[in-house]
Amino acid sequence: MHSNSLRRIRGLYLHYLYSVKRNPARIIEMFVWPAFEIILFGFLAASGKNKPAEAEAMGVIILTGIVYWNCTARVIQEAVAQFTDDFVSKNIQGILVAPVTMGELLIGVTAAALTKIAISLVVLGGVLAFIYPSFFSTLGIHTLFWIFQLELVGVAFSYISLAIVLLFGERVSFSGWIISTILQIFSLVFYERTALPGILSTISYAVPSSYVFETIRAYQHGDPLITTGQIIALALSATYITMGFGLVNASFVFAKKIGTIIKS
Amino acid sequence: MIELININKSLGGKRILSNVSLSVRGGEIVGIAGSVGAGKSTLLHILTGLLEPDSGEITLMGLPLKTSRQHIASNINYASSSQRLGGYASVRENLTTYADLYGTIKFRSVVTKLWRFCRIPESLLFKKIFRLSSGENSFVNFTKALLNNPRILFLDEITAHMDPLLTQRVLTVIRKRKKSNNVSMLISQNIDEIRHICTRIIILRQGKIVYDGKPIQNNKINTYYA
Numbered sequence: 158m159h160s161n162s163l164r165r166i167r168g169l170y171l172h173y174l175y176s177v178k179r180n181p182a183r184i185i186e187m188f189v190w191p192a193f194e195i196i197l198f199g200f201l202a203a204s205g206k207n208k209p210a211e212a213e214a215m216g217v218i219i220l221t222g223i224v225y226w227n228c229t230a231r232v233i234q235e236a237v238a239q240f241t242d243d244f245v246s247k248n249i250q251g252i253l254v255a256p257v258t259m260g261e262l263l264i265g266v267t268a269a270a271l272t273k274i275a276i277s278l279v280v281l282g283g284v285l286a287f288i289y290p291s292f293f294s295t296l297g298i299h300t301l302f303w304i305f306q307l308e309l310v311g312v313a314f315s316y317i318s319l320a321i322v323l324l325f326g327e328r329v330s331f332s333g334w335i336i337s338t339i340l341q342i343f344s345l346v347f348y349e350r351t352a353l354p355g356i357l358s359t360i361s362y363a364v365p366s367s368y369v370f371e372t373i374r375a376y377q378h379g380d381p382l383i384t385t386g387q388i389i390a391l392a393l394s395a396t397y398i399t400m401g402f403g404l405v406n407a408s409f410v411f412a413k414k415i416g417t418i419i420k421s
Numbered sequence: 422m423i424e425l426i427n428i429n430k431s432l433g434g435k436r437i438l439s440n441v442s443l444s445v446r447g448g449e450i451v452g453i454a455g456s457v458g459a460g461k462s463t464l465l466h467i468l469t470g471l472l473e474p475d476s477g478e479i480t481l482m483g484l485p486l487k488t489s490r491q492h493i494a495s496n497i498n499y500a501s502s503s504q505r506l507g508g509y510a511s512v513r514e515n516l517t518t519y520a521d522l523y524g525t526i527k528f529r530s531v532v533t534k535l536w537r538f539c540r541i542p543e544s545l546l547f548k549k550i551f552r553l554s555s556g557e558n559s560f561v562n563f564t565k566a567l568l569n570n571p572r573i574l575f576l577d578e579i580t581a582h583m584d585p586l587l588t589q590r591v592l593t594v595i596r597k598r599k600k601s602n603n604v605s606m607l608i609s610q611n612i613d614e615i616r617h618i619c620t621r622i623i624i625l626r627q628g629k630i631v632y633d634g635k636p637i638q639n640n641k642i643n644t645y646y647a
Contacts (some may be wrong), residue, residue, distance in 0.1 A: 161524045164524055165521060165524075167521055168517075168520070168521025168522045169518070169522070171518055171521070172518040175507055175509070175510035175518070176507050176508075178510065179509045179510075179549065180508075243507075246508055247501070247503060247504040248506050248507060250471055250499070250504055251499070251500075251504060251506065251519070252522070253470075253471060254471060254498065254499045255494060255519065255523060256491050256492075256495040256523070256524075257494075257522055410473075413470070413471065413472055413473040416466075416472055418472070419462070419463075419471050419472055
């Protein structure tokens with residue numbers, strides 16, 4: 158990669174990190190709400206210890222789902238929030254007039270979003286250690302791989318959300334929330350694939366995160382790790398990232414025709 | 422330096438620019454005037470590559486904009502008074518970001534030289550963007566636009582919120598660019614400003630160029646607005 162390109166990526170990365178530094182609304186969105194979720198469901202899981210085994214298991218499933226789902230959903234929401242901020246301020250015009258390629262812009266957005274998620278996960282981990290310390294007894298090196306897999310899914314679907322924002326501007330800033338919520342249904346975060354009726358179950362096969370959550374649950378039940386599912390998840394994520402990149406580029410071309418960028 | 426041939430653009434079913442053709446040579450300072458909705462900003466957006474024309478050809482520095490955007494973008498810049506950089510970041514953080522985007526090496530010296538000339542205190546560097554007054558914000562955007570010492574500079578109402586003294590200094594900076602054969606193209610509703618600084622005026626009315634020539638008296642300019 159050319160040194161100028163690296164410098165532009167650094168510039169974009171820092172720009173998106175600065176955007177959250179002193180922004181109370183974004184800090185609350187990134188840390189406070191997820192922390193509340195962890196506290197709430199951490200206590201739920203902890204209270205299950207004094208109840209029948211099924212109740213305890215349910216509490217743990219919910220808590221695990223929430224912790225891991227953060228890795229995907231936050232990447233999507235964070236990337237879209239960063240990008241939308243630039244639309245609102247019209248700063249996007251300055252960025253797109255500069256010699257920045259769409260690839261550099263996406264790398265900058267993604268790297269900044271992943272950094273914020275990493276910080277957020279450390280904070281949430283701290284909260285979890287306090288509320289429900291036994292959660293960490295199930296962790297291992299594979300946990301990092303699951304987080305990586307789920308973040309990849311987040312990156313892929315954040316590109317789809319960004320393409321939508323490029324096409325329609327800041328008025329669709331909610332697209333990150335909508336996409337992550339729909340994705341959650343098919344990701345089998347809290348339930349088995351069989352819980353989804355007919356066509357929904359079929360669709361879930363095309364969602365990479367569904368394989369990751371199946372693996373996590375199987376591992377928690379003491380079953381061996383499902384390697385085939387992991388490979389399918391990786392392949393699907395790579396496919397969606399490539400498609401998402403193409404979609405963003407196509408949206409940019411179309412946005413220049415219909416004037417979304419200048420109307421922002 | 423700039424060649425436009427038969428540019429047409431419609432947005433939302435409304436024709437914004439009609440068969441706009443123009444040619445700008447190095448060293449020119451071109452003022453674009455016209456009433457609200459005449460197509461001034463659209464023209465600048467097309468020249469910066471933010472908007473694609475429906476038809477027509479654009480060549481900047483001898484290169485077609487459509488296929489050489491990356492190279493052209495390194496040598497042009499754009500600032501508008503309505504634009505805000507990253508709101509919660511400081512002026513310095515934002516300018517550092519843009520210095521990275523343009524590959525500017527001595528960004529501090531560009532800022533120091535410009536700000537000293539315009540008598541802007543360096544303390545402004547540490548102010549958050551959302552705390553800037555409209556005039557300060559325009560000046561920061563202007564600074565950003567000069568970071569890469571662009572061969573072509575596009576400015577949209579950049580002095581609109583600045584005080585008269587700062588406006589004069591900013592206009593002097595634009596005038597000085599002429600010596601290096603650089604082109605500056607600015608939109609302004611302030612006819613006096615355009616008349617005093619520009620070597621050429623283009624007046625747009627309903628998306629068409631109705632005047633293209635040397636600066637003329639205010640009363641003559643007004644006849645083209647009607």
